[in-house]
Amino acid sequence: MAALKTILYLVVFPGLLFLFLYSTFIEWFDRKVYARLQNRMGPTHTGRSGLLQPIADFVKLMAKEDIVPDQADKTLFSSLPIIGLAVVITAGLFLPVWHIDPAAASMISFPGDVIILLYLLSLPTLIFFLAGWASTNAFSIIGGTRVLTMLFGYEVPLFLAVLSPALLAGSWRLAEIAAFYRAHPLLMLPNILGFGVALIAVQAKLERTPFDIPHAETEIVGGTFTEYSGKKLAFFRLMTDIELVVSAGLIATVFLGGFSGGIVLAFVQFVLKTLFVVFLLSVLRAVTGRIRVDQVVTFAWKWLAPLAVLQLLIVILIKGFLL
Amino acid sequence: MKIATFLPELIRHLFKKPATLDYPFKKIAVPAGFRGTPFLHPEICIVCKACERDCPAEAIEITSVNEAEKRFKMVIHNDRCIHCAQCVDSCPTTPVKAMEMDTLHEIAAFDRHDLKAEWVFTRALPKKPAAPAGDKPEPSPAKS
Amino acid sequence: MKFNIPIGPQHPALKEPISIRLTVEGEVIRDADLRLGYNHRGLEKLAEEKSWIQNIYLTERICGICSHSHSTCFVQGVEKLMEIEPPRRGVYLRYLVSELERVHSHLLWLGVAGHEAGFDTFFMYTWRDREVVMDLLEMISGNRVHYAINTLGGVRRDIDAALRKKILDGLAVLKARSEYYFKIGAAEPTFVGRLAGVGRLTKQRAMDLCAVGPQARASGVARDVRKDDPHDFYNEVDFDVATADTCDVLGRTVVRIKELFESYKICEQILAKLPAGPVAVKAPRRAKPNEVVSRYEAPRGENIHYIIANGSEKPERLKVRAPTLGNYASTIEILRHGFIADVPLIFAAIDPCICCAERTVDLIDARSGEERTLRFADLRRMANERARTLPLQRNVAWPL
Numbered sequence: 001m002a003a004l005k006t007i008l009y010l011v012v013f014p015g016l017l018f019l020f021l022y023s024t025f026i027e028w029f030d031r032k033v034y035a036r037l038q039n040r041m042g043p044t045h046t047g048r049s050g051l052l053q054p055i056a057d058f059v060k061l062m063a064k065e066d067i068v069p070d071q072a073d074k075t076l077f078s079s080l081p082i083i084g085l086a087v088v089i090t091a092g093l094f095l096p097v098w099h100i101d102p103a104a105a106s107m108i109s110f111p112g113d114v115i116i117l118l119y120l121l122s123l124p125t126l127i128f129f130l131a132g133w134a135s136t137n138a139f140s141i142i143g144g145t146r147v148l149t150m151l152f153g154y155e156v157p158l159f160l161a162v163l164s165p166a167l168l169a170g171s172w173r174l175a176e177i178a179a180f181y182r183a184h185p186l187l188m189l190p191n192i193l194g195f196g197v198a199l200i201a202v203q204a205k206l207e208r209t210p211f212d213i214p215h216a217e218t219e220i221v222g223g224t225f226t227e228y229s230g231k232k233l234a235f236f237r238l239m240t241d242i243e244l245v246v247s248a249g250l251i252a253t254v255f256l257g258g259f260s261g262g263i264v265l266a267f268v269q270f271v272l273k274t275l276f277v278v279f280l281l282s283v284l285r286a287v288t289g290r291i292r293v294d295q296v297v298t299f300a301w302k303w304l305a306p307l308a309v310l311q312l313l314i315v316i317l318i319k320g321f322l323l
Numbered sequence: 324m325k326i327a328t329f330l331p332e333l334i335r336h337l338f339k340k341p342a343t344l345d346y347p348f349k350k351i352a353v354p355a356g357f358r359g360t361p362f363l364h365p366e367i368c369i370v371c372k373a374c375e376r377d378c379p380a381e382a383i384e385i386t387s388v389n390e391a392e393k394r395f396k397m398v399i400h401n402d403r404c405i406h407c408a409q410c411v412d413s414c415p416t417t418p419v420k421a422m423e424m425d426t427l428h429e430i431a432a433f434d435r436h437d438l439k440a441e442w443v444f445t446r447a448l449p450k451k452p453a454a455p456a457g458d459k460p461e462p463s464p465a466k467s
Numbered sequence: 468m469k470f471n472i473p474i475g476p477q478h479p480a481l482k483e484p485i486s487i488r489l490t491v492e493g494e495v496i497r498d499a500d501l502r503l504g505y506n507h508r509g510l511e512k513l514a515e516e517k518s519w520i521q522n523i524y525l526t527e528r529i530c531g532i533c534s535h536s537h538s539t540c541f542v543q544g545v546e547k548l549m550e551i552e553p554p555r556r557g558v559y560l561r562y563l564v565s566e567l568e569r570v571h572s573h574l575l576w577l578g579v580a581g582h583e584a585g586f587d588t589f590f591m592y593t594w595r596d597r598e599v600v601m602d603l604l605e606m607i608s609g610n611r612v613h614y615a616i617n618t619l620g621g622v623r624r625d626i627d628a629a630l631r632k633k634i635l636d637g638l639a640v641l642k643a644r645s646e647y648y649f650k651i652g653a654a655e656p657t658f659v660g661r662l663a664g665v666g667r668l669t670k671q672r673a674m675d676l677c678a679v680g681p682q683a684r685a686s687g688v689a690r691d692v693r694k695d696d697p698h699d700f701y702n703e704v705d706f707d708v709a710t711a712d713t714c715d716v717l718g719r720t721v722v723r724i725k726e727l728f729e730s731y732k733i734c735e736q737i738l739a740k741l742p743a744g745p746v747a748v749k750a751p752r753r754a755k756p757n758e759v760v761s762r763y764e765a766p767r768g769e770n771i772h773y774i775i776a777n778g779s780e781k782p783e784r785l786k787v788r789a790p791t792l793g794n795y796a797s798t799i800e801i802l803r804h805g806f807i808a809d810v811p812l813i814f815a816a817i818d819p820c821i822c823c824a825e826r827t828v829d830l831i832d833a834r835s836g837e838e839r840t841l842r843f844a845d846l847r848r849m850a851n852e853r854a855r856t857l858p859l860q861r862n863v864a865w866p867l
Contacts, residue, residue, distance in 0.1 A: 037333045037336055037337060038588050038592070039343075039595055040341050041341045044345060138472050138473075139472075142472075142807070210657050212585065283330075286333055287330050287333055287588065288586070288655075289581065289589070289658040289661060290584060290586070291585075291661065292661065292806065293494070294494075329589075329651060329655060354605055354606045356624070376518075377520055377521065378521070379517060379520075379522075379523075379524040380524075406610065407613075408623075409520065409521075409524065409615075412623060424609075
């Protein structure tokens, strides 16, 4: 019985099927908001007001021809999309999506799981680099090196920013962090700086404008994805979508007080809070242009890292004086 | 350094109607004078062949069907036509020109041979141009 | 580690095929080489087989964005060959469409620059505003691209009072939007950070390498055919030549935005001073044997058409020197010292219209009949050598 329940959780909710459907919904929302900000329509016809468009894109890519370059390392080339997908889905299982009791707030919940989640979210960067490297194409290699160069910039601020609220809450466990902030909602305010830093750092992790340099279409064709087509590309795109959902969920959990109140209410809160975070990320995408990779690293170390450290200092002060 | 200077404009756009149109379910009307596809008024055409000579794309073909009855066939190859309307400008008939441009522009077809338009007609007699008021009389009347 | 990166012939950054071979070390470009000819269509040969009136439409199709430039440059030259003078109203309307085309081309370029810099929102906004001028051109001429408003001896259509009012209203809207872009777009740090200091071309090098158009004007070279060679019209309107001193891509952007404002000024003056009268005179079918050089300031720079007539209905020879061809030499120079990430921007900043520039040069040895195709570099070397050895001629009369 327990085994059946686990399989159900893994495959249906909050695992594979739920993440697949929800990530396509989030992609639709992101594209619609981005389009409306630019005074155009966005996806309109597939399904009601274009809701089925991301699924249609996925299905179309699955049906296309799958080409593996001659000189590429075939095993590495072909297995990377699947490994990537597995990594982000595993990361998704850590989100405290329902809240029947604090002891079992997500499918996997134990002290220290915020660190594991952050680590799982760093793996896709390495996977992108390997994908670029395995393609043996000049454009892909440059894309891969750019991905790693960006990693040097945003990783430290992201970790610091996400761990500050954890410090304040006094726990390394996602469910407890969320519960703490639900109990003391005012304490969410000192974390505003970290919220901003985390949003920008997450935008860099997800490789969206202004940090979409690794797959900058007008410069290096497709960057790391240049040689990928068909099913492999479909899986990579699904992986980036689910990464968006998981990152938004992480930020919502740690900064916005998680999701509570029984299964249905928690689910509704999950949807609303992740939509809010994705809305902010879409506005950030629309309002800026792409910056160069050296400018990314300079910006990260000049602005993001000091602000994250400042946030840490604020948290330490509050913890010392108030609690 | 001003950050995100576009931001107020961006947010304002969230509440505006999109500037793009839901084509092909909604269409805009083209303005009058839009150069669409050329067509012939065969009852006016005097077969001077000025349009055939001046067409940059060699899209007009006039052949004789019956020499005695003065029957001609004009084929307009709309797949070659570049919609410049030079044929309309070159057409000398007055007061109404035999060549006219309509506003049809959605003429795509699967086979380019479906885009040929044909007219078989008898040549019209060239009219005497009306004498403009106050001018000296014509040296000789035009022969038909 | 040195890499050879090919940009093109097929590349998302390029709207048309051209091959740029870059030798890079990491992200820095060490050397650049340009290969042309992918878009060659044999237009100059085709022009010899079409009559003068058919050639108006042919030259118009050398390019889609600057179609009126080529058509006007050609018609200006042929009118001189046929010794006819178009009526003033026709001239004013012709250059009204020219300035509107300049507006549409610069707005298009602003969007493309935004897209190359990854700033898609700017791209969408400028192209939405460009629809205003496209609709105006459609109302004036009957088509959004390839206006075909020129004819030998004037223009083909006239505007009435209602259309005149619509044009003025459209210009007012565009002016407000352009001011907004000038104020805000130039201050957006991610956008400006990509443009400033990128693609430097000093004033001396710009003059040495014969840069034309906004590429030269952004380096402080105040050269504009509308001022140097007004051709009967531009000396009757009041406008300034837009220049910038920064010598980089940001300067080129600023020059183009300033030219937008100058174009609005010129259009308003044209509509205010529009003389009454006919819009065209009748042109003969043949031109007397003669040759003419016609120059025109296209949105991208100086456009030169060289036409030889031999007394028949068709031209003997048409030679087109499009502005982008003139800018290739300075582009290679600029590319040599940049980052890979700057290549699309540098290349977009010359506003490349590669199909305008695709002309080969074939040399046929008169004695042996042997044919050689020359590269641009060889031509330049030969021209420089000859310029050094020939005696200077003063007071040369232009055959115009």
